[in-house]
Amino acid sequence: MGGDQAKLAVHDPPYNLVAFQERGVSEYINWCRKWIQNSWHCLAENSALYIWIGADQNDNFQPLPDFMIMMRDFEFTPRSFITMRNQRGYGTQRNWMAVRQELLYYVKGSPHFEVQYTDIPKILRGYYKTVNGQKTENLERSKSDSIRAGNVWVDIQQVFYRMEENVSGCYAQKPLKSIERIIKASSLPRDLVLDFFAHSGTTLLASEIQKRRCFTIDIDPVYCEITIRRLELFRQKGKIGWQNGHPFERELPPNNELQLTPTNEPKKGNQPVQARLL
Numbered sequence: 001m002g003g004d005q006a007k008l009a010v011h012d013p014p015y016n017l018v019a020f021q022e023r024g025v026s027e028y029i030n031w032c033r034k035w036i037q038n039s040w041h042c043l044a045e046n047s048a049l050y051i052w053i054g055a056d057q058n059d060n061f062q063p064l065p066d067f068m069i070m071m072r073d074f075e076f077t078p079r080s081f082i083t084m085r086n087q088r089g090y091g092t093q094r095n096w097m098a099v100r101q102e103l104l105y106y107v108k109g110s111p112h113f114e115v116q117y118t119d120i121p122k123i124l125r126g127y128y129k130t131v132n133g134q135k136t137e138n139l140e141r142s143k144s145d146s147i148r149a150g151n152v153w154v155d156i157q158q159v160f161y162r163m164e165e166n167v168s169g170c171y172a173q174k175p176l177k178s179i180e181r182i183i184k185a186s187s188l189p190r191d192l193v194l195d196f197f198a199h200s201g202t203t204l205l206a207s208e209i210q211k212r213r214c215f216t217i218d219i220d221p222v223y224c225e226i227t228i229r230r231l232e233l234f235r236q237k238g239k240i241g242w243q244n245g246h247p248f249e250r251e252l253p254p255n256n257e258l259q260l261t262p263t264n265e266p267k268k269g270n271q272p273v274q275a276r277l278l
């Protein structure tokens with residue numbers, strides 16, 4: 001950290017299945033405990049911590065419940081349990097389609113928080129309240145014409161290959177809009193943002209756009225390279241991803257001529273598969 005402390009950490013760890021295959025949830029949670037401990041040390045006195053975490057409905061909703069229990073051993077205060085709705089889901093005809101992504105919000109101390117608004121217009125009228133002896137209607141009292149972002153996010157498009165922000169080969173990319181929302185709510189310009197699991201570099205790019213500083217890492221050098229190239233692409237061309245193209249176009253043929261091999265194939269369910277560039 002070079003003596004610096006972060007005001008915000010946004011972590012999106014690999015899920016149990018991908019990271020530990022058959023090794024069980026307790027080992028996964030012990031590993032999480034280590035990077036949560038590291039986060040505590042890297043975060044400033046008043047700061048925010050967000051963690052994207054899976055809840056596998058085919059496996060006791062793990063690792064979410066055990067992760068939440070593990071968090072009780074820390075002095076972080078839980079503040080919100082956010083759900084982001086995916087447009088596409090997975091599952092069989094015999095169960096509810098799985099379309100949710102869980103996001104936990106904790107704080108250390110008492111950090112800055114700025115309410116965020118969606119693009120969804122307010123249409124419901126008629127919540128009357130008397131203000132200074134005058135009967136007022138909710139739209140008159142509003143600070144915004146649009147709806148405030150609550151703890152269920154239904155207004156964010158899941159990344160898919162037609163979107164400019166798409167980074168081919170990144171199986172777990174989060175929408176830029178979701179990370180920008182977190183950054184705008186829980187940090188100020190020039191603040192330092194942390195992300196221990198860079199992957200496609202969404203937190204780094206969102207920090208650049210929102211004029212925050214960011215430290216990010218990934219255990220896989222390929223994802224580190226992708227993260228660097230995504231920032232360079234934005235700085236050079238103002239683009240936020242490669243859409244149908246890919247980050248290694250200088251060295252490798254275009255996507256349609258590339259051989260993509262699935263790796264880390266999950267044992268059950270129809271979950272994302274990592275495509276590794278050859």
Ligand SMILES: C[S@@+](CC[C@H](N)C(=O)[O-])C[C@H]1O[C@@H](n2cnc3c(N)ncnc32)[C@H](O)[C@@H]1O
Pocket residue numbers: 012013014015019170172173174175196197198199200201202203217218219220223
């Ligand atoms: C779910 S992805 C993060 C997605 C990211 N939020 C995005 O929008 O692109 C998890 C990433 O964590 C990385 N990873 C796995 N184990 C790690 C470790 N021990 N330390 C750092 N990174 C790790 C993986 O290589 C993978 O790129």
